[in-house]
Amino acid sequence: MINFSVTSSLLFLPFVLVQPRHSGHFFADAFTSYRPVACSNRFFLKTTALCSIHEGEHSSSISRNRRQVIGNVAATLLSSVSTLSISSLSNAEDVTAAGSNEGLVSATKLASLLKAIPTFAIVDARGVPYFVVGEDAKLTSYFFLSYNEAKRILKVAISSSDNAIKEGRKDLIAKKKAKGENGKLTKEEEEELGTNPWKNARITSVPLDLAVSLSSKGKIAGAYFRLAPSESDIEDALALDGSDDLPEGKVPLFYFEDMKISSAVGNNEQVSPLYFQKDQLISEWRRLNEGKPAPAVKVTELFATLTEMVRPNGIDSELKSIEFVPPIGSKSNADKIMKEDREPFRLGERLIVL
DSSP: OOOOTTTSSSOSSOOOOOOOSSTTOOTTTTOTTSOTTSOOOOBOOOOOOEEEEEOSSOOEEOOGGGHHHHHHHHHHHHTTOOSSOTTOOOOHHHHHHHSTTSBSSOHHHHHHHHHTSEEEEEEOTTOOBEEEEBTTSOEEEEEESOHHHHHHHHHHHHHHHHHHHHHHHHHHHHHHHHTTOOOOOOHHHHHHHOOOTTTTOEEEEEEHHHHHHHHHTOOBTTEEEEEEOOHHHHHHHHHHHTOSOOOTTOOEEEEOTTOOEEOTTSSOOEEEEEESOHHHHHHHHHHHSTTSOOOOOEEEEHHHHHHHHHOBTOOOGGGGGEEEEOOTTHHHHHHHHHHHOSSOOEESEEEEEO
C-alpha cells in the first residue's frame, strides 16, 4: 500500500481562502460560472488593452523539431527538486553526481511520467502566452489540466470582453447625447474603447513536465505560471477533503489504495495510478472489478506527491510505482492541436491583458 503520510490530505499546507473583488468573476468581471472559492484562477481584467512585452531578443517555441530539446530542458529542471520544495532548481548533472541525494524516483523517470500528460494554454496566433493580472496583483499565465476548461475559459473571456466594450460604447454615447452631441463616436474615442484582446487567442498543448517546471520556478521575469484544474475536479477534491478552498496552482489527484493497473507505456508493469478526475478513477476501477463496490476515494495533491517522489533518502518504495493518468480526451485533443500548430508555445514573449 502506498504510504501518502505526507500527501494523504489534500494540501499538506493550510488552505487560503481568496475572496475575489468581484465574487466568482473571471476575465473582465464575467466568469460568473466559476466558483469563487475554487482554484483562484480568477483573472481581474481592468481594461481591454492588449500589450505585448518582449522579454528578450530571442524567443523560443515548442515546435515539433524542438520537442526533444524542450524535453531535455524540462528534465533538467525537474531533476533539481529539493527535499522540501519543488521550486528549488539546479543542474541535473549535479543531482546525478550526488548519487545518494537522488530520490526514490529519478529525474529522468519523473520527467517521462509527467511528459505523458498534456496541459492546455491560451496563446495568440504565434504561440505567445496570455498573462493576466489577478487579485493578488501577480502577472500570471495558466496551464489548464482540461481542454474543455481551457475552451470554456477562452469562450467566456471573448464574450466578456465583447460585452465590456459594448457597454463602454453605450455609456460613452449616452454621455455625449447628455451633453447635446449627436452621439457619434470619434476615431479617438473608438481607439480609447479598444478592441477585444482575446479575438486572436487559441488553445495550444504543453506537456505537464514543462508546465510543472515553469510553475515551480516561482517568479520568472516578474510573472508566474500556474497549473489550473477544472472546476468540477476542484469541487470533488474539496468535498472529499472537507476543506473550503484550494490555493491557486494546486492540483488534486484521486486514487484508490492498493489499486493497480497495467502501465500505459506497454511494458505490462503493474503501476499505482493517480487520476486527475474522480469519475475517471471510479469508471476504471469498475471496469476492472465488475460487480464489486468501489472503495473510498482518496485525494492527494500533485506537487506534494512529486516532492515525496524525489525526496532524498525516501523510504516508501511504492512511490516508485506511481503513474499519472491523463484526463479523458486530453491526449486526443493534444494530438489534434499539435498536428495543426507550427509554433504551439513561445517562451521569451508574453501578451498581457491588464
